[in-house]
Amino acid sequence: MSETVGPDSAAWQGSFWLPQNASPMTSGQDALFYFIYSLSVFFFVLVVGFMVFFAWKYRKRKEGESTVDIHGNTKLEIIWSVIPGVLFIVIFIWGFFDWIKLNVVPQGALEVRVVGRKWDWLFIDQKTGAETSDLIVPINVPVRLTMSSADVIHGFYIPDFRINRDVLPNQYTVVWFKAEKAGSYPILCTQYCGTKHSQMVRYVKVLPKEDYDKAMIAAQGAGLTPVELGKKLFAGKGACASCHSVTPDKVRLVGPPLFGTYGEMQNVVHSGGKKETIKFDDNYIRESIVDPNIRVVVGYPPVMPSYQGQLNDKELNALIEYIKSLKK
């Protein structure tokens, strides 16, 4: 059986209500949260208190006992309209000022492009061109993320940084943060995007400056053989690994397993419904990456997104070489 994880395996680093805050430019959000929380507790206790007190004090003692004919009290009604009204305005303005902070990116922020797709993230460091699947950033430096999606809408959410923004196709959205504590923080998808929506989990790795520089050099992938580059793309930029297994046990994920399939005969179904047996060769792999749903292996749903325009020739060749190498 698979190994299970108990709740203790990740020690909770936060308060009862909120996770730790590793990007405190957002601390205003937490203060507002606790302000509303205190008001909520106060008014909840007040209203429920009155309800319970009245319910007990004025419970029916005998049938037909008289009650007092009160139709309202203008003064009281004005008071209980104005007080919440004023508090709401305070909360609104407070939230508004924090909202401005969340939207104004400081000068000189590190630029990172973010691409969301089913079902993984890709981060492209704009200075070095390094492409990674986990977001690697230096500590204490503001980072600006310019995000778009290759397919459907995703949501980019880092609870420990208090940022959350949808990632749209053919359009950019922007968020920023400045991590002030080294560590690894989960990135979660908050906009429902299909089968593996909940398993689209990656991490922000906040590193000291020198470690960050080393990681960027390693991520640029200079001097790799095609198979090595293919392997890296398969797990990283291409996000192929989220749907295709490459292990000898041929685990069935969303898409067909790829171990030992190169050169084998495969039953495929055309988008028009026609069935055919073809050889799983270089051309079929290339077609399946660029225009995946023309011919789909029988028994699998036609859900793979197209990588047209996202991978260059060198990268396509590398992926093909890597898939060729998956054999005993």
Next chain:
Amino acid sequence: MEKRDMGKPVLFADMLSSHHDTGSNYLNAKKGFLSWLFTVDHKRIGIMYFVAISVFFLVGGFFALLLRAELMQERIVNATANSYMISADHFNEAFTFHGSIMVFLVIIPSIPATLGNFLLPLMIGAKDVAFPKLNLMSFHIYIVGAIFLVYTIAFGGLDTGWTFYTPYSTETSTSVVAAVFGAFILGFSSILTGLNFIVTVHKMRAPGMTWVRMPLFVWAIYATSVIQVLATPVLAVTLVLVAMERLLGIGIFDSNLGGDPVLFQNFFWFYSHPAVYIMILPAFGVMSELITTHSRKSIFGYKAVAISSIGIAVIGFFVWGHHMFTSGQSALATVFFSFLTYAVAVPTAIKVFSWVATLYKGSISFTTPMCYAFVFLFLFLIGGITGIFLGAISTDVHLHNTYFVVAHFHYVMMGGTLIAWIGAIYHWWPKITGKKYSETWGRISSVVVFLGFNLTFFPQFIMGTRGMPRRYYDYLPEYYNFHVLSTIGSWVLAIGLFIVLFNWLHSIFFGKNESSSNPWKAKTIEWTDTAVVPIEHNFEKQPISTHGPYEFDELVKPVKTGGH
């Protein structure tokens, strides 16, 4: 019989009263399945809705239990889409069914279609709704629409969530077209019912029933109907556009064809936010009736409560953007929507305060309906207060699309609307069925439902503030303990709801006959009429409204001038 010396032309009344003398009422006036299926009697239509909605509530609830069971399983390292008791795809289909069945087939029609239908003409002293045949047609349309939605369960499934967000809904291989067609058809049922009720309230009130003598339930149903008529067509058009995009490739929402996926969200929430008020306003109306009757008091601030329903209905049209704070809509629009959201919160707060103030110096009976009213107040208060966190832009950023939102709307929609619905069915049960039910089991059910509900949904607030996103098949292990609590709560809640169901079934088959036509000594027309169960045409003679809806016998004018 002696009452007839009032000089009325009574031939028709004679005929009806002779029915009454032989114990004839709307339930036994005609027999046979077809006499129900093709009835134009608003009371029978209300009951048919009640049965249909209850069945769908069971189906939707089954999917909820299935979802909770999956989430209770211990988390597996490097889990795949097939690691747990059901696959990720089936989980996604299950939450879509749960959401769309509960929203479109249960909560939206719950109070208006069952109690609105049954009570509206009785409360205003009318023989039926304005267009009885249209009313029957609305029911038939509801059933046809429901069949389309349920069809998607059996064939192909649907995995878009009840919100049908594009571009996912135009890309997925599941049966989106059948589902949106179902929701489209259901929309017409809603529109026609709303139209019927508006005309009924305007044209068919009994002599003497001025607008300020209408029971607050009628005000609430009226405000609801206005929203139904104005908002639902927008949903219908939006869903047609989705279907056209899927079938014909027209670029409305698909950005590859020059469309805009956020436009869909604008259209969708332009309906679906007002729809929240379609769901909750009738519950407000129910609350005003239950609290006054069972505490023998006039409502505190009749006009404020009545007008705030209309206020909520109007402002409710201008807050849809608060569902899109993080969607990439303009940052400035977000600010306006946040402000307007708080504007709609004030009238809601006024209502809650008024209900609590109504209890003051009353004579409160802890009957089953009143117990549900207390449960409603408690749960709705939490649901409303947590909305304040979501209305503030910066805190919403952290909470958007998390379990906090899930818990918030369950507290409002289920803790509010469905609890009020159950309380209301208990309250009007003697009038609807002519039977008594077990008060003991009624009260026990309210306590079990209350405990189960809080155990299910309160842990979800904590998960949400800690960053657990919604619609998750798999999650980080730190949320595990809360999921376990929530799942156990869902079982307690299910037990509570089954107690309600068995109590009702027991009453129907084994319950004693109700002997009083007005067991709660209420003052609204449906109770003051002499029939225990209304006759087929509601009243033997035209009732006349001579007093307000809450002028109970027990009321005495205060000695000092405290009131106005």
